[in-house]
């Protein structure tokens with residue numbers, strides 16, 4: 001009964017969010033057209049204006065219109081992040097660094113408890129991956145947070161290594177935390193498998209795996225209890241992205 005209820009709430013929420021997204025897309029489009037008119041006409045009028053004050057005002061109007069367009073572009077790509085169909089060429093290393101920034105507070109909070117987490121970072125790729133940046137970041141955050149969780153008690157080293165081989169990007173995220181038992185290693189990508197009790201939903205790795213596979217990639221794990229864990233993510237480099245970096 002509860003599952004059924006959750007499901008209908010999910011559907012209602014999704015329909016509502018889809019309607020909002022559709023509305024915002026139309027709004028962004030109309031706003032951009034209006035801003036293009038304001039910016040274009042103010043630029044043209046500067047050429048004919050004789051008064052220095054009017055010239056300055058027109059330049060300010062033009063700049064304000066361009067700033068406004070920037071804000072709309074940012075908001076638009078943020079909204080598109082929720083649309084799993086939306087993909088573009090992005091430098092993968094930047095997504096990794098952004099994701100790391102987002103978990104720094106968690107690394108620091110472990111450090112405050114005297115269990116230092118040392119960072120071992122090596123980024124050796126500038127290539128682009130054709131992806132939905134927001135979903136990839138969500139997947140990376142899940143793995144980074146798991147690694148930090150695994151070192152919460154005793155601290156340790158969080159390793160991030162990015163490199164490329166024959167048209168593919170390899171990202172290794174490793175930790176020297178509690179590790180995963182042989183018994184559990186085959187279950188960690190399963191829906192709702194968690195060893196964290198009420199602190200975990202067991203959805204993180206399943207969602208991450210689906211996201212990487214949806215991008216033509218894959219994820220592998222190696223782990224030894226009380227030694228640590230290494231996740232390796234492999235993704236295809238975008239063909240245009242590769243040309244860009246040559």
Ligand SMILES: Nc1ncnc2c1ncn2[C@@H]1O[C@H](COP(=O)(O)OP(=O)(O)OP(=O)(O)O)[C@@H](O)[C@H]1O
Pocket residue numbers: 142146147150175177178179180188193194195196199200201202203204205206229
């Ligand atoms: N780096 C790691 N070190 C040790 N165990 C790990 C690591 N990563 C994942 N695991 C194990 O895999 C399980 C599943 O991970 P998953 O991210 O799917 O769920 P979770 O972290 O338990 O909950 P959440 O939904 O909040 O992410 C974890 O409960 C943990 O037992």
Ligand SMILES: [Mg+2]
Pocket residue numbers: 142145146204205
């Ligand atoms: Mg998790």
